[in-house]
Amino acid sequence: MSKTSCRRKVTSAKITDWVEPSFEDFFGNTSKASSQTSGIVKRCAQTKNESSLENKQGKKRINPFTKDHASDNNQHTFDYSQNDPWIDKYRPEIQAELAVHKKKIEEVEAWLKTHVEKRPQKQGGQILLLTGPPGCGKTATIQVLTKEMGIQVQEWINPLMQEFKQDLPEVFDRDTRFQPFTSQSQTSLFHDFLLRANKYNKLQMVGESLSTDRKIIVVDDMPNQFYRDPSALHDILRRFVKTGRCPLVFIISDSLSGESHQRRLFPKEIQEELVVNNISFNPVAPTTMTKVLTRIASTEANASGGKIIIPDKASLELICTGSSGDIRSAINSLQFSARQGSSLKNDSWSKSRGKASKSGKPSSKSKTKKEPRKGGENVDEVQAIGGKDASLFLFRALGKILYCKRDPVPDDTDVYRLPAHLSEYNRDLLLILPEAVVEKSHMNGELFNLYLHQNYLEFFMDIDDVVRASEYLSSADVLSGDWNSRSTLSVYSSSVASRGIIHSNSARAFVNCQGGVGFKPLHKPQWLAINKKHQENCLAARSLFSTFCSTPLGLQTQVVPYLAMLTNPLRNPSQIAFIQDVGRLPLKRQFGRLKLEALTDKDSGLPDGESGEEDNLTEMQIERNDAGNSMADRKELLSSQGLESELPASQPQPVAAQAIMEDEELKIEEYDSD
Numbered sequence: 057m058s059k060t061s062c063r064r065k066v067t068s069a070k071i072t073d074w075v076e077p078s079f080e081d082f083f084g085n086t087s088k089a090s091s092q093t094s095g096i097v098k099r100c101a102q103t104k105n106e107s108s109l110e111n112k113q114g115k116k117r118i119n120p121f122t123k124d125h126a127s128d129n130n131q132h133t134f135d136y137s138q139n140d141p142w143i144d145k146y147r148p149e150i151q152a153e154l155a156v157h158k159k160k161i162e163e164v165e166a167w168l169k170t171h172v173e174k175r176p177q178k179q180g181g182q183i184l185l186l187t188g189p190p191g192c193g194k195t196a197t198i199q200v201l202t203k204e205m206g207i208q209v210q211e212w213i214n215p216l217m218q219e220f221k222q223d224l225p226e227v228f229d230r231d232t233r234f235q236p237f238t239s240q241s242q243t244s245l246f247h248d249f250l251l252r253a254n255k256y257n258k259l260q261m262v263g264e265s266l267s268t269d270r271k272i273i274v275v276d277d278m279p280n281q282f283y284r285d286p287s288a289l290h291d292i293l294r295r296f297v298k299t300g301r302c303p304l305v306f307i308i309s310d311s312l313s314g315e316s317h318q319r320r321l322f323p324k325e326i327q328e329e330l331v332v333n334n335i336s337f338n339p340v341a342p343t344t345m346t347k348v349l350t351r352i353a354s355t356e357a358n359a360s361g362g363k364i365i366i367p368d369k370a371s372l373e374l375i376c377t378g379s380s381g382d383i384r385s386a387i388n389s390l391q392f393s394a395r396q397g398s399s400l401k402n403d404s405w406s407k408s409r410g411k412a413s414k415s416g417k418p419s420s421k422s423k424t425k426k427e428p429r430k431g432g433e434n435v436d437e438v439q440a441i442g443g444k445d446a447s448l449f450l451f452r453a454l455g456k457i458l459y460c461k462r463d464p465v466p467d468d469t470d471v472y473r474l475p476a477h478l479s480e481y482n483r484d485l486l487l488i489l490p491e492a493v494v495e496k497s498h499m500n501g502e503l504f505n506l507y508l509h510q511n512y513l514e515f516f517m518d519i520d521d522v523v524r525a526s527e528y529l530s531s532a533d534v535l536s537g538d539w540n541s542r543s544t545l546s547v548y549s550s551s552v553a554s555r556g557i558i559h560s561n562s563a564r565a566f567v568n569c570q571g572g573v574g575f576k577p578l579h580k581p582q583w584l585a586i587n588k589k590h591q592e593n594c595l596a597a598r599s600l601f602s603t604f605c606s607t608p609l610g611l612q613t614q615v616v617p618y619l620a621m622l623t624n625p626l627r628n629p630s631q632i633a634f635i636q637d638v639g640r641l642p643l644k645r646q647f648g649r650l651k652l653e654a655l656t657d658k659d660s661g662l663p664d665g666e667s668g669e670e671d672n673l674t675e676m677q678i679e680r681n682d683a684g685n686s687m688a689d690r691k692e693l694l695s696s697q698g699l700e701s702e703l704p705a706s707q708p709q710p711v712a713a714q715a716i717m718e719d720e721e722l723k724i725e726e727y728d729s730d
C-alpha cells in the first residue's frame with residue numbers, strides 16, 4: 057500500500073475507535089465496516105511507525121479500582137464496561153497494580169533508567185530481551201514503566217497478508233503474465249522499520265502530547281521469517297547495535313516446552329556479541345493471581361448489582377491452577393465464567409450466587425469441601441472454563457513418574473483389589489496419568505524413555521524390581537525400534553516404560569511406604585553425549601578418509617580398525633589420532649562412568665539444536681564436507697573432538713606432507729588387495 061493511499065484512507069475514514077473489541081463475536085455487537093476500516097488505519101499506522109502498544113490498550117478507561125462503580129449511575133459507563141474484556145478494563149496502570157514480581161519490575165526499570173534516561177551520547181543501540189511464559193505480564197510491565205517514566209514507545213507489528221491482497225490488482229502485471237506481485241519481504245520491512253524508528257520521532261496523534269524525545273523501540277511480534285532464518289535477524293541487529301540511537305526491547309514468550317524460541321533467535325553467542333540484556337519473567341505466582349482475580353471479581357460484583365457473583369476461594373484457585381501462571385488466561389476465564397453464570401466446579405460458584413458481601417470479599421460460607429480423590433488418576437485434570445493446556449517442564453514430568461505419588465484405596469470397595477494369587481501386584485491408586493504427564497512434557501516418547509532409563513535406578517531399592525523395570529524398558533524399546541511404525545507406537549512405548557517403572561517399584565507401591573527417598577538430582581541421558589560424539593566421529597571419518605569411498609559406519613567398523621592394525625607410520629597426524637581414538641578397543645584403558653550432566657528445573661531437555669533440526673543439520677554438514685573436504689573443516693572437526701593436539705607416544709609421529717601423499721596412495725592399494 058502506497059503511503060499516499062494510506063494517508064487518504066486515514067483522513068477519509070476519520071476513525072476514532074482504533075481497536076476492535078476482542079470479544080465482538082461473543083457479545084454479538086460486531087460492526088464489520090468499522091472493524092475493516094480500523095484494520096486499515098491500524099496498518100497505515102504501522103507503515104508510519106506509529107506505536108501501537110498504546111493502541112493495544114484499548115479505549116481510554118476509567119480505572120475501575122479507583123472509581124466506585126456501585127455509586128455510579130451512569131448507565132452508559134456500565135454498558136461499556138460490561139462489553140469490554142476485563143483484561144483491558146483492569147489492565148494495570150501503575151507499578152503497584154502489576155501482577156509481576158517486584159524484583160523483575162525493578163530490573164526492567166533500572167535498565168530503562170540506565171539506557172534511556174541517563175543515556176550518554178553516541179552510545180549505539182542497546183538491546184533488552186524480555187522472556188517468560190505467555191501472559192506473565194512482560195508487555196504490561198513495559199507499558200506501565202514507559203508510561204510512568206514518560207518514554208515514547210515505537211512498536212513493530214507484523215504487516216497483515218491482507219495488505220498484499222488489496223494491492224494485488226495494482227502490482228499484478230498482466231503483460232508479463234505470471235509475474236509474482238512485488239512486495240517487500242518481512243525482513244526488509246523490519247529492517248526499514250528499525251531504520252525509520254531509529255531516525256525519526258513518533259508521529260503525534262490527535263490528543264497526544266510528545267513532551268519528550270526519550271523513546272524505545274519495542275518488538276513484541278517477531279517477524280516469522282526470523283524463526284526460519286535467525287541469521288537475518290542477527291545481521292540486522294549487528295547493524296543496529298552500531299548505529300542505533302535508542303534502545304530496542306524484544307518481548308519473546310517461551311514455547312510450551314521451554315525456551316526454544318529464545319534459544320533459536322538469541323543464542324548465547326549472539327547475546328554476548330551484541331551485549332543483550334536478558335530479563336526472564338516467571339509465571340504469575342498463584343497468590344498474586346488470586347489477589348488480582350478476587351479484586352476484579354469484587355469490583356464487578358459490586359458494580360453489577362448482584363448480577364455477577366463473586367466466586368469462592370476454591371473456584372478462584374481452580375482458575376489459577378488452570379491458567380498455569382498466565383494472568384490473561386485467568387482473567388478471561390473469570391469473565392467467561394461470570395458471563396455465562398456458569399459454575400466452575402460442582403456448581404460451587406452458582407451456589408454462592410447472591411452471597412456476595414458488600415465488602416466484595418468472597419463469602420467463606422461458600423467454601424466447598426475438597427473432593428475426595430476417588431478413582432485416582434485423573435483427579436488433577438479438572439479444568440476451569442477456558443483453562444490452558446498446561447505444560448510441564450521435563451524436570452517435573454520425570455519427578456511425577458519417578459516419585460509416583462499415590463492415594464489409598466478406599467476401604468469400602470473391593471474393585472481395586474486383585475485376586476489372591478496376584479496380590480503381590482496390588483498397588484494404591486496413582487495420582488497421575490502417566491500418558492498425560494508425557495504429553496504435557498511436549499517431548500518425544502523415545503527421548504522421554506531415555507530420561508527415565510537414565511534416572512530410574514536411584515529410586516529403586518530392590519534388585520528384582522530393577523529387573524522387572526528393565527524388562528519393561530526393553531519392551532518399550534522394541535515398540536519404537538521399527539522406523540516404519542515408530543511415530544505411531546512412540547506413545548505406547550512411553551506408556552509401557554513409564555507405567556512399567558511405576559508399577560515395578562514395590563518400594564513406592566503404597567501411600568504409607570512412599571516417604572524417605574528425598575530429593576534426587578536428575579541427569580541427562582548419557583545417550584545424548586554418546587550420540588553427539590558418534591555424529592562427530594561420522595563427520596570426521598568421512599572427512600579424513602574420503603578416499604576410501606565408504607560409509608561412515610563402514611569406515612569406523614572396518615576400514616579404520618584395519619588401518620589401526622597396520623604399522624605403517626606414513627599417515628597425517630589427524631588420521632593417526634582418529635585411528636587411535638576409534639579404530640582400537642582400548643582394552644587396557646580404565647573406564648569410569650561418563651560425567652553426567654544435571655537436568656535443571658527449567659531445562660527443555662532437548663538435545664542441542666533440537667532433535668529434528670539436528671539430524672538435518674548433520675546431514676547437511678556431511679554433504680558439505682564431502683563436496684568441499686577442506687583442511688579447515690578437518691581442523692575444526694578435530695579440534696572439536698580434542699584430537700588435534702595430542703598424539704599418543706605409541707603412535708607413529710607425523711612425517712612430511714610429501715610422504716603423507718605417497719602413503720595415502722599406497723594404503724589404498726593395500727586396502728583393495730585385502
Ligand SMILES: Nc1ncnc2c1ncn2[C@@H]1O[C@H](COP(=O)(O)OP(=O)(O)OP(=O)(O)O)[C@@H](O)[C@H]1O
Binds near residue numbers: 147
Ligand atoms: N495486574 C495485572 N498485571 C499484569 N497484567 C494484567 C493485570 N491485570 C490485567 N492484566 C492484563 O493481562 C495481560 C497480560 O499480558 P501481557 O501482554 O503483559 O503478557 P506477556 O507476558 O507480554 O505475554 P504475551 O507475550 O503472550 O503477550 C494484559 O492484557 C494486561 O492488561
